[in-house]
Amino acid sequence: EVQLVETGGGLIQPGGSLRLSCAASGFAVRSNYMTWVRQAPGRGLECVSVLYSGGGSYYADSVKGRFTISRDNSQNTVFLQMNSLRADDTAVYYCARESSLFRGDAFDLWGQGTTVTVSS
Amino acid sequence: DIQMTQSPSSLSASVGDRVTITCRASQNIGNYLNWYQQKPGKAPKLLVYAASILHSGVPSRFSAGGSGTDFTLTISSLQPEDFATYFCQQSYGARTFGQGTKVEIK
Numbered sequence: 001e002v003q004l005v006e007t008g009g010g011l012i013q014p015g016g017s018l019r020l021s022c023a024a025s026g027f028a029v030r031s032n033y034m035t036w037v038r039q040a041p042g043r044g045l046e047c048v049s050v051l052y053s054g055g056g057s058y059y060a061d062s063v064k065g066r067f068t069i070s071r072d073n074s075q076n077t078v079f080l081q082m083n084s085l086r087a088d089d090t091a092v093y094y095c096a097r098e099s100s101l102f103r104g105d106a107f108d109l110w111g112q113g114t115t116v117t118v119s120s
Numbered sequence: 121d122i123q124m125t126q127s128p129s130s131l132s133a134s135v136g137d138r139v140t141i142t143c144r145a146s147q148n149i150g151n152y153l154n155w156y157q158q159k160p161g162k163a164p165k166l167l168v169y170a171a172s173i174l175h176s177g178v179p180s181r182f183s184a185g186g187s188g189t190d191f192t193l194t195i196s197s198l199q200p201e202d203f204a205t206y207f208c209q210q211s212y213g214a215r216t217f218g219q220g221t222k223v224e225i226k
Contacts, residue, residue, distance in 0.1 A: 035215070045164065045207055045217040058214065094163055098211075104170030105211040106154040110163035 002026030004095045009114030012085055020080040022095030029071050033098040034078045038091035085118045122146050122210050126218035132226040137198045141221045143191045143208035152212035155193045159204045
């Protein structure tokens with residue numbers, strides 16, 4: 001079955017660190033663009049980081065310098081290392097695969113999400 | 121970044137109604153526009169890509185169109201399972217989403 005499963009969320013104090021994992025099955029993460037998308041409570045969707053198949057990466061300004069995206073091809077897993085966490089990082093974090101579909105790129109596969117709560 | 125603005129932010133409709141949601145981009149994005157449906161507590165699901173192409177398995181009561189800066193998503197006859205929040209998203213530049221349109225039961 002083709003799926004993504006996120007783990008690693010939890011309650012963390014401001015300034016702390018967490019590492020999220022996104023385990024893929026049914027396809028190879030190394031061959032796809034993999035994105036972390038977050039959704040703060042009652043809010044919209046924000047792309048925070050992308051790992052390109054070639055190894056390059058993108059970070060939203062809101063997380064640049066604090067978050068790091070990486071992958072382990074042997075585990076077929078993508079990670080998001082989150083440091084210096086702030087209250088406004090509180091959100092559900094989704095892992096998503098972006099596919100090149102006929103005439104367009106889109107997020108065609110999503111994980112179930114993992115909740116990160118930053119609070120003292 | 122490209123800003124995406126949806127309207128309305130929410131709407132109330134009845135089963136069987138025709139519903140149209142609008143999405144406007146802050147610059148020309150061609151046809152690089154996708155639509156997603158999200159139900160409470162669930163991840164978004166891809167409905168439409170490349171502005172007008174229905175993703176596999178999406179019912180034909182959904183249709184979408186537009187190009188450049190103005191796009192629409194239409195549900196021709198609203199069904200109970202369609203009550204959800206809908207997001208547009210551009211794939212022209214760094215990916216950004218609209219703020220969402222919540223479709224509620226009247």
